[in-house]
Amino acid sequence: xxxxxxxxxxxxxxxxxWPGAIIDGIAHYPSTPPRLLYSPxxxxxxxxxxxxxxxxxxxxxxxxIVAFEAWRTVxxxxxGELVRRIGEAVRxxxxxxxxxxxxxxGKIASEAEGEVQxxxxxxxxxxxxxxxxxxxTIASERPQHRLLExxxxxxxxxVISAFNFxxxxxxxxAMLALVCGDAVVWKPSEKTPLCALAATALVLDVLxxxxxxPAGLIQLVQGDAVVGDHLASDRHIALISATGSVAMGxxxxxxxxxxxxxxxxxxxxxxxxxxxxxxxxxxxARAIVFAAAGTCGQRCTSLxxxxxxxEIADALQEKxxxxxxxxxxxxxxxxxxxxxxxxxxxxxKRMHAALAxxxxxxxxxxxxxxxxxxxxxxxxxxxxxxxxxxxxxxxxDVVHDETFAPVLYLMRYARLNEAIALNNAVSQGxxxxxxxxxxxxxxxxxxxxxxxxxxxxxxxxxxxxxxxxAFGGEKDTGGGRESGSDAWKNYMRRATNTLNDGHALPLxxxxxxx
Ligand code: UN1
Numbered sequence: 001x002x003x004x005x006x007x008x009x010x011x012x013x014x015x016x017x018w019p020g021a022i023i024d025g026i027a028h029y030p031s032t033p034p035r036l037l038y039s040p041x042x043x044x045x046x047x048x049x050x051x052x053x054x055x056x057x058x059x060x061x062x063x064x065i066v067a068f069e070a071w072r073t074v075x076x077x078x079x080g081e082l083v084r085r086i087g088e089a090v091r092x093x094x095x096x097x098x099x100x101x102x103x104x105x106g107k108i109a110s111e112a113e114g115e116v117q118x119x120x121x122x123x124x125x126x127x128x129x130x131x132x133x134x135x136x137t138i139a140s141e142r143p144q145h146r147l148l149e150x151x152x153x154x155x156x157x158x159v160i161s162a163f164n165f166x167x168x169x170x171x172x173x174a175m176l177a178l179v180c181g182d183a184v185v186w187k188p189s190e191k192t193p194l195c196a197l198a199a200t201a202l203v204l205d206v207l208x209x210x211x212x213x214p215a216g217l218i219q220l221v222q223g224d225a226v227v228g229d230h231l232a233s234d235r236h237i238a239l240i241s242a243t244g245s246v247a248m249g250x251x252x253x254x255x256x257x258x259x260x261x262x263x264x265x266x267x268x269x270x271x272x273x274x275x276x277x278x279x280x281x282x283x284x285a286r287a288i289v290f291a292a293a294g295t296c297g298q299r300c301t302s303l304x305x306x307x308x309x310x311e312i313a314d315a316l317q318e319k320x321x322x323x324x325x326x327x328x329x330x331x332x333x334x335x336x337x338x339x340x341x342x343x344x345x346x347x348x349k350r351m352h353a354a355l356a357x358x359x360x361x362x363x364x365x366x367x368x369x370x371x372x373x374x375x376x377x378x379x380x381x382x383x384x385x386x387x388x389x390x391x392x393x394x395x396x397d398v399v400h401d402e403t404f405a406p407v408l409y410l411m412r413y414a415r416l417n418e419a420i421a422l423n424n425a426v427s428q429g430x431x432x433x434x435x436x437x438x439x440x441x442x443x444x445x446x447x448x449x450x451x452x453x454x455x456x457x458x459x460x461x462x463x464x465x466x467x468x469x470a471f472g473g474e475k476d477t478g479g480g481r482e483s484g485s486d487a488w489k490n491y492m493r494r495a496t497n498t499l500n501d502g503h504a505l506p507l508x509x510x511x512x513x514x
Contacts, residue, residue, distance in 0.1 A: 003096055003099050003100055003103065004194075006093065006096045007093060007096050007097070007100070007198040007201060007202065008201050008202075008205065009194065009197055009198055009201055011027075011201075012027045012197060012201070013047070014029065016047045016048060017029060017034065017047065017048055017049070017050060018037070018047055018048065018049040018050070018193060018194070018197065019049075019050065019197075019222075020032065020049055020050045020051045020052040020053075020056065020221070020222045020223060021052040021056035021059075021060060021219075021220060021221050021222065022197070022200050022204070022218075022219065022220040023056065023059050023060045023063055023216075023219055023220075024063045024067075024214075024215050024216045024219075025204050025207070025208075025215035025216075028052070028056055028059075029050050030050050030051065030052055030053050030055070030056055031050070032050050032051045032052070032053055032223075033051075034048040034049065034050050035048060035049050035050075035051055035190065036048050037049055037193065037194070039103050039104065039106070040104075040105070040106040040340075040341045040342070040343050040344060040382055040383065041102075041103065041106055041331055041332065041333070041340070041341060041379060041381075041382050042331075042379040042380060042381040042382050043381030043382065044381070046103075046194075049190075049193050049222060051190070051222055051223030051224065051227065052221040052222055052223045052227050053223075053227075054230045056221055057185075057221050057227060057230040057231055057234065058230075058234065060185050060219035060220070060221050061156060061158075061185055061219075061231075061234050061236050061237065062236075063216040063219060064156040064183035064184070064185050064216055064217070064219050065155075065156055065183070065236055066214070066216055067183040067214040067215070067216030067217045068153065068155055068156055068181075068182060068183040068217075070214050071153070071178075071181055071182075071183060071213065071214065071217055072152070072153035072181040072182075074181070074212060074213070076130045076131070076133050076179060076180075076181065077130050077131050078212070079130055079178060079179045079180075079181060079213075080126065080127040080128070080129070080130025080131065080179050081127070081130075082178060082206065082207070082210055082213050083123050083126045083127050083130070083175050083178050083179050084123065084124075084127040085206050085209075085210065086123055086175065086178075086202070086203055086206050087119075087120050087123025087124055087127065089202050089203075089205065089206050090116060090119050090120050090123065090202065091120055093202060094113060094116045094117070094120070095113070096198075097112075097116045097119075097167065097195075097198060097199070097202075098112035098113040098115070098116050099112070100194055100195050100198050101115055101116070101166055101167065101192075101195055102332050102333060102340075103194070104163075104166060104191065104192040104193075104194055104195050105163055105164060105166050105191075105192055105195070105343070106296070106332050106340040106341045106342075106343065106382070107295060107332055107340055108332045108337055108338065108339075108340055109332070109333070109335070111294065111295055112332075114464075115165055115166075115167060115168045116167065116168075118165075118168040118171065118172070118467055119167055119168055119171035119175075119199075121466075121467045122168075122171050122172050122175045122176070122467045122483065123171075123175050125175075125467055125468065125484060126175040126176050126178070126179045126488075127179070129176070129179055129488055130179040133151050133179070133180065133488065133492065134151070135148060135149030135150050135151050135494070136148070136149045137149070140498070141508060142500075142506045142507075142508060143502060143504070143506060144500065144501045144502030144504070145498060145499065145500050145501070145502070145506075146498070146499045146501070147496065147497070147498055147499075148496075148497050148499065149494060149495070149496055149497070150494070150495045150497060151180075151489065151492040151493070151494055151495075152181070152492060152493050152494075152495055153180055153181025153182055153492060153493075154180065154181075154182050154238045154239060154491055154492050154493045155182060155183075155236075155237075155238030155239070155493075156182065156183050156184070156185060156236055156237055156238055157173065157174075157177040157182045157183070157184050157185070157237070157238065157239045157240075157241060157491060158184075158185050158186075158187070158231045158232065158234070158237040158239070158240040158241065159173045159174060159177075159184055159185070159186045159187070159241050159242075160187045160228045160231065160232070160240070160241070160242040160243065160244065160248070160252065161173075161186070161187075161188050161189060161243050161244070162189050162243050162244040162245075162300075163189035163191035163192045163343055164295065164298045164299060164300070164343075164404075165243075165299075166188060166189065166192035166195035166196065167195050167196075167198075167199045169243045169266075169482075170186055170188065170196070170199065171199070172467065172471070172482045172483040173241045173264075173482060173491075174186065174203075174218065176483075176487065176488050176491050177491045178217060179488075180488055180491040180492045181492075182238070182239075182491055183216060183217045183218075183219070184217065184218055184219065185219040185220075185221060185231060185237070186200070186218070186219065186220050186221070187221050187222070187223070187227050187228045187231050188220070188222060189244075190222065190223060190224045191343060191344070193222050196220055196222065197220070200218055200220045203218045204218065225248065225251070228242070228248070228251075228252065229251065229252075229255060232251070232252040232255035232256055232261075232263075233255040233258070233259070235259045235261070237256075237261060238261070238262065238493075239261070239262045239263070239264060239490060239491065240252055240255075240256050240261060240262070240263050240264070241263070241264040241265075241266075241480070241482065241490075242263065242264070242265055242266070242267075242478075243265075243266045243267070243300070243482075244267065245267065245268055246267045246268045246402075246427075246428070246476045246477075246478075248267070249265045249267040249478050252265070253265060253478070262490075263480075264480035264481075264482065264490050265472075265477075265478025265479060265480045266300070266430075266471065266472045266473075266477065266478055266480050266482055267300075267428075267476060267477050267478040268300060268402040268428050268430070268476060268477060269300045269301055269302070269304075269402060269428050269429075269430030269431055269462075269473065269477060270304050270305065270400065270401070270402045270426045270427075270428040270430075271291075271301055271302065271303050271304055271305070271428075271430055271431040271432055271433075271453070271462040271463075272303070272304070272305035272306065272307060272422070272423045272426075272432055272433075272462075273287075273288060273291070273303055273305075273306055273307070273432070273433040273434070273435060273461070273462060274307045274308075274413075274416070274419045274420070274423060274432075274433070274434045274435070274436075274445065275288075275306065275307070275308045275309060275312065275316055275435045276309050276416065276434065276435065276436040276438065276441050277309040277311045277312055278436050278437045278438045278441065279309075279312065279435035279436050279437065279459075280435070280437060280459070281312060281315060281316055281319060282319075283435070283459065284316065284435040284459075285316065285319040285320055285323055286323075287433070287435070287459075287460065287461035288303060288306065288320060288408070288461065289320065289323045289324070289327070290461055290463070290464070291303035291433075291461035291462045291463045291464075292304070292306075292387065292389075292406060292408040293324070293327055293338075293339055293387035293406045293408075294338075294339075294463065295340075295463070296339050296340055296341065296342055296385070296387075296405070296406055297387065297403075297404065297405045297406030297407060298342070298343065298347075298404055298405070299463045300430060300431075301430060301431045301455070301462050301463035301464070301465065302404075302406075302462070302463055303408060303433075303461060303462045303463065304399075304402065304403070304407065304408060304409065305395070305399060305408075305409050305411070305422075305423075305426075306408055306409065306410045306411065307411050307412075307413045307419040307422055307423065308410060308411070308412055308413070309412075309413060309414070309419075310412045310413065310414055313410075313412045317366065317391070317410065320366075320367075320389055320410075321366055321367050321389065324367045324368055324386075324387060324389055325367065327339050327386075327387055328377075329372045329378070329384050329385070329386060329387075330372070330376065330377035330378045330379075330384060331377050331378065331379050331382075334377045336377070337377060339384075339387060339406070341382035341383050341384050342383040342384075342385060342405060343383075344383065345383060347383065347404060347405055348371070348383040348385060348405070350403055350404070350405065351369075351385060351388075351403060351405035351406075351407060352369075354398055354401065354403040354405070354407055355369050355388060355390070355407065357397075357398040358390050358392065358396070358398045358399075358407075358409070361392070361396035361397060361398055362392065362393040362394075362396065363390045363391065363392045363393070363396070363398075363409070364390060364391045365388060365389075365390050366389045366390060366391055366410070367386070367388070367389050368385075368386035368387045368388035368389060368406075369385070369386060369388035369390075369407075370385065370386050371383070371384065371385055371386075372384040372385065372386060385405065385406065387406035387407075387408070388406060388407045388408065389408050389410060390407070390408070390409050390410065391410050391411075392409045392410065392411050393411075394411060395409075395411060395422050395425060395426075399411075399426075400425075400426050400427065402428060416441055416444060416445075417444075420444065420445060420449075420450055420451065423451055423452075423453075424451065424452045427475055427476040428473070428475060428476045428477050429452050429453045429454060429473040429474035429475040429476070429477045430453055430454055430455060430472070430473035430477040431453055431454070431455040431456075431457070431462035431463065431465075431473065432445075432451040432453040432455065432456050432457070432462060433456070433457040433458070433459075433460060433461055433462050434446075434451075434456075434457070434458055434459075435458075435459055436458070436459070442458045442459075445458065446458065452474055452475070453473050453474065453477075454470070454471070454472045454473030454474055454477065454481065455469075455471070455473065465483075466484070467483045467484050468483075468484040468485070469483070469484050469485055470482070470483065470484055470485035470486070470487050471483040471484070471487070
């Protein structure tokens with residue numbers, strides 16, 4: 001309750017039941033079988049949710065269309081003002097939102113606050129952007145003619161997000177969509193519904209005070225994959241932006257493609273770092289530990305593969321083992337904890353299956369992998385594991401999989417091109433890094449024949465990207481780019497206009513007609 005009241009969430013709680021949909025600012029309690037809500041910290045139940053059905057999805061989309069039709073003619077800088085005020089409200093509630101993220105996703109305070117900070121940052125970015133939604137003017141081949149390009153609001157944007165970033169990923173999409181003049185329907189992860197309700201409550205309060213912004217700009221439909229499928233299949237959704245597993249992305253992309261809708265996909269990563277012989281090992285080790293073990297290995301940008309030059313492999317391995325020994329695993333609400341729980345039993349089973357498979361494929365666990373015993377700051381009921389570091393003889397089958405857990409496979413290499421080829425040899429293409437003090441090695445890695453990922457870093461880990469850059473990756477990662485740079489163009493439609501200022505009607509390409 002101390003979390004829910006300041007976020008004004010208690011208004012929606014009816015006898016331990018949470019609404020599966022917020023449509024036009026009104027809570028809906030569908031007559032669907034309830035879903036029990038647990039915290040990954042200790043599996044304590046904290047209520048139940050009535051998931052949305054196809055009816056609520058259609059209603060939410062319908063209301064979003066009405067809101068869009070009003071919002072698209074509001075001047076973009078005024079739309080930016082709305083997002084600026086959302087940013088102010090998020091600042092005021094940063095701590096409570098972060099605590100809710102800790103409760104539902106199991107993140108430690110600093111990472112949960114960092115996630116809320118991403119929302120704040122993207123508000124600032126989007127507010128500025130609202131005065132920069134610019135197109136080109138282009139020289140015409142015809143006398144007294146001009147070509148220009150305009151970016152118009154697109155329509156209703158569907159957002160499907162994952163448990164590991166329960167507010168930030170939606171915020172990257174939603175804050176940009178709002179300044180671009182769109183309305184948003186959100187299907188969050190079924191594992192983090194209270195975060196979604198809190199974020200929606202906060203935006204609705206800002207909308208109410210704003211005046212010329214309809215409540216229907218932000219709609220929420222909660223539930224599992226079926227709800228996401230309804231959203232992705234709805235032909236009124238102009239863009240479906242989905243973050244999560246490759247399997248989910250494939251399903252969403254197929255639904256959208258059937259109706260020739262747009263999709264924006266940010267899917268799995270199987271991110272690697274190359275540590276060359278010239279690397280600053282102290283710095284590399286710190287970056288590796290945060291990227292591989294931080295967030296309990298549950299970021300799409302988490303580090304999963306390590307290619308270490310054979311000359312420094314023993315030294316680095318030793319540093320990593322020492323660092324892993326000191327990782328404090330436990331209740332994420334304790335200030336000294338660095339690694340919180342895995343999200344659920346299924347995640348832990350997948351981790352253990354991957355470790356067993358790795359051993360069959362010739363791998364050797366150097367440290368970690370086991371479940372942490374209950375006691376002290378390790379509560380009963382949660383899935384607390386020791387981050388695992390394994391030595392692999394080569395990039396075997398299991399290394400090609402993204403196991404969403406703190407599992408890091410260490411492999412040795414002799415030549416840089418060999419390591420770059422291995423970096424690129426997996427089906428995913430999200431994030432990558434090289435640690436080197438050699439300019440040529442860095443250049444090779446970030447050049448056209450280097451890393452094939454959407455993110456390629458030098459002396460910086462694979463995770464923890466800033467919002468200012470375009471975020472996303474290639475191949476099975478889905479090809480989409482969200483957040484900064486020119487990702488806003490995804491949320492708008494481009495119109496090319498030809499303007500004739502003259503009295504004659506010259507035809508393009510010199511065509512004569514009559
Ligand atoms: C994700 O895990 O889906 O770069 C997003 C990062 C964060 C975002 C991760 N800024 O790790």
